[in-house]
Amino acid sequence: MTKDKSPMDQAIKETSIKNGKYLTFSLEQEEYGIGILKVKEIIGMMPITSVPRTPRFVKGVINLRGKVIPIVDLRAKFGMESIPYTERTCIIVVEIDSKDATVLIGIVVDAVSEVLNIHGDEIEDTPAFGTHLDTEYIMGMAKTEGGVKILLNIDRVLSIKEIQNIQGVM
Amino acid sequence: MKNLSLGIKISGGFGLLILMAIALGGMAVWKMNTVKTQSVMLADEYVPEVEMAMELRGAVNRLMYEMRGYGYTEDDAFYQKAQEEMAAVEKALDAGRLLDEKAVNLEKLKGNLDQATQGIHDYKALMEKTVDTSVEMAKNRETLYKSAAEYMTNSNALLAHENELFETNLAERQHKIAQVSQLVDIGTNVRVMNYKAQANNQPDMINAAADKLDSAFTVLDNLRSISSDQGDIRRIDATASAARNYQDAMKAFAPEFRKGMLGDHDILARLKAQMDKNVAVYTNNCNEYLKGQQEKLSRDMMDRHHKITLVNDVIDLGNDARIGAFKAQALRSPAVMKTAMEHFFKVNDKLDALKAVTHSSENLKKIEAVRQAGNTYKTAMSDFLTNWIRREEIGHQRVKASEMTIAACNTTADTGMSATNDVADGAVASLGNASTVMTIGLIAALIVGCLIAFFITRGITVPVNRIIAGLNEGANQVASASSQVSSSSQSMAEGASQQAASIEETSSSMEEMSSMTKKNSENASHADHLMKEANQVVKTANDSMDDLNTSMSEISKASEETSKIIKTIDEIAFQTNLLALNAAVEAARAGEAGAGFAVVADEVRNLAMRAAEAAKNTATLIEDTVKKVNQGAELVSTTNEAFSQVAQSSGKVGEIVTEISEASNEQANGIEQVNLAISEMDKVVQQNAANAEESASASEEMSAQAEQLKEYVGDLVLLVKGSGSQNESISGRTHIKSIASSPTSMYATKKKTLGQASSREVRPDQVIPLDDDDFTDF
Secondary structure, three states: HHHHHHHHHHHHHHHHHHHHEEEEEEEOOOOEEEEEHHHHEEEEOOOOOOOOOOOOEEEEEEEEEEEEEEEEEEHHHHOOOOOOOOOEEEEEEEEEOOOOOOEEEEEEOEEEEEEEEOOOHHEEOOOOOOOOOOOOOEEEEEEEOOOOEEEEEHHHHOEEEEEEHHHHHH | OOOOOOHHHHHHHHHHHHHHHHHHHHHHHHHHHHHHHHHHHHHHHHHHHHHHHHHHHHHHHOOOOOHHHHHHOOHHHHHHHHHHHHHHHHHHHHHHHHHHOOOOOOOOOOHHHHHHHHHHHHHEEEEEHHHEEEEEEEHHHHHHHHHHHHHHHHHHHHHHHHHHHHHHHHHHHHHHHHHHHHHHHHHHHHHHHHHHHHOOOHHHHHHHHHHOOOHHHHHHHHHHHOOOOHHHHHHHHHHHHHHHHHHHHHHHHHHHHOOOOOOHHHHHHHHHHHHHHHHHHHHHHHHHHHHHHHHHHHHHHHHHHHHHHHHHHHHHHHHHHHHHHHHHHOOOOOOHHHHHHHHHHHHHHHHHHHHHHHOOOHHHHHHHHHHHHHHHHHHHHHHHHHHHHHHHHHHHHHHHHHHHHHHHHHHHHHHHHHHHHHHHHHHHHHHHHHHHHHEEEEEEEHHHHHHHHHHHHHHHHHHHHHHHHHHHHHHHHHHHHHHHHHHHHHHHHHHHHHEEEEEEEEHHHHHHHHHHHHHHHHHHHHHHHHHHHHHHHHHHHHHHHHHHHHHHHHHHHHHHHHHHHHHHHHHHHHHHHHHHHHHHHHHHHHHHHHHHHHHHHHHHHHHHHHHHHHHHHHHHHHHHHHHHHHHHHHHHHHHHHHHHEEEHHHHHHHHHHHHHHHHHHHHHHHHHHHHHHHHHHHHHHHHHHHHHHHHHHHHHHHHHHHHHHHHHHHHHHHOOOOOOOHHHHHHHHHHHHHHHOOOOOOHHHHHHHHHHHHHHHHHHHHOOOOOHHHHHOO
16 A cells, blocks of 8 residues: 555655645744655653763654654754753654655754745755855755745755664663 | 529529630640650650661662572672661661660660671671582682593593594495405406306406406405405415415316317316316305404494493583583482482493593593593582572571571561551540540530520410410400400390290191091091991802802813713714614625615615714813813902902901001190190290390300400510510400401300410410520520
């Protein structure tokens, strides 16, 4: 069943890579977007169990309805200044495609904004900042009324190795 | 003094003055007599003594002058004058002796005269000696001149002779040299001609040359005649023989040479050699002779020069000695002459040297003559010098002798002068003394007279005046005092009645005051009541303010609760939003099937957003309300404080009003007491008025008695001072009357009289002036 569906999903994914709905959230006064299909769930902040010997951006794990999910602080990951969590702080649980399986990871953001329908021609490719910079984790830039929203390729935000490491910790 | 009677006082004063005058006069007469005696002594003895001494000294000085002149010039005119002066000196001495016999006081004069006489005697002897020495010196000088002349004549003759010899020798030598030079010329010419002839082959010319040589023989003969030296003569002979040989050889050579080539060469050569040899001998001799002559010439010249120098030295020395002698006489210094003489001793050395180089007997004789003259000169000079020194010594002795005389004269004159000075000083001193004593005595007498007069006058007038002044003053004081008493008792009566009137006025106003005070008290209690009411009102206001405060805090609490509810609503909205988003995610995952669900989710989200917005607004409103409530609470507490202050102040006002009420009551009591005192005062014042009237009448009586006393005093003044000072006492009396009749100007006049009284104590003559009239009356 899954095998039959996979080409269709693939197609949907292909078409919705650019043209489609995005969940937008704010981080350090900037708006970011993640493809809505990559989002599993949005939850409010809850107690995080910290895990020793993990990178600094890995905050720990939560128990989501019987599932243990690793939590990554996106501020820490992006090298931003960390702030204390507020009542607006949310965890977005995303599905990340690994080599062999999809992994659920929660990312901590400042606030969740809305679900936006963005047209394909409103999205522009990532500008080249230079050969040295790795811009693979950015899918594109969405031009909206409020300004530019950075669309993240969440699969690439965390490298495979990191994911493996996190999994190893689990 | 005070106990003595007036007559004794006056006669005692005059007696004292007369005694002083007698003492002064006696002293002056005594002093004058002393001065007169001294002056007579001065005129008769001391002045003639000084005069004599001065004359003697003058004569001796002139004598010394003349003698000194004689000593320098040896002129007899001076000596004559000196003898005249000597006569004058002796005359002065005689006068001195005469004075000595006559005088009484001149003790030293005799001794001094003897000393002067001794000096003059010595001087006379020395004068004769001086004349003798001068004559001898004149002789010496004659000798000096003569020998000097001889010395000079001989020396000059010697010099002239030497010069003459020098010239002769020079001429001779020159002549000889000229001859020899001629000889050489001849020889040279002959040789030249000879050689020329040989060269030109002219044998005749050789003969001519041989003939020319003849002239050389005459020259040689001349030379021989004037030469005296043996060497020279031999040389001349050798030259002559050489010349003859040369001539012979030439004469022999000529014929042989004429033969020319045919001539015998040997003979020619021999003759040529002979010619050459002779020529050489001739030339050599000539040259030697010439040389010898030149040497001799220079030697002779040197000798002559030496001699002439010596002779000149001799002359110079002679001249030096003479100059020295003259210079010494001109300068009057024997030392210069001595030096010149020592210098002259060198002449003998010079003459010896001259003798050694002189050969001619004539000159030697002359040198001896010069030596002799020099010796004579020297002897004469030493004699002259000895005499001169002796005369100088005599001169010194003479000066000493004359100085002795002069010293005696000076002593005499000094003694006379000092005695004169002493006498004059004594006279001046005694006259000065007399004058000073007289002046002082006169001044003292004047002062004593004035003092006596003053004291006697004073002794009489002062006590009388004092008595009158005392009486007058007493009467005045009594009069003024009585008038004062009268006026003051009158004014006292007036014052008493005035006091009574004013006391009545005071009493009525006190009653008014009493009623006012009562009213005050009532008003104060009313105000107290009102204040209490106000206090009540303030308390009520305070209570309601407290109520307001509590309700405000309740409002505040309610608002807080409301805001909590709002927060909950906000949270719910947030959760709803999350749910809506999750729903949207799910719808998206569902794809086409979830499209409708997506719309619903969106709407739900919108609702949630709106709820959140509303909650936010409400929260803002509630916050505002809370803020305002807090402000109200603050205002209430401020108002509360103000009310409590008002309450306090009203309490204080109440207290004060109570105090005022109490004070008013006390005042009313006090006023009643004052009223009582015033009525008592009224009584006393009335009694005072009665007393004052009584004293006024008593004083009037006193005043009349004082006036009578003053009249008695005026009579006494008239008695003492006479009618001249009557006006004074009368004016005094009218003055006092005016005081008594005008009590209004009492204070001014009282001051005046007091001032007079005080000044009277210091200067009594102001009240009773002591002018000239008073004195004349006295």
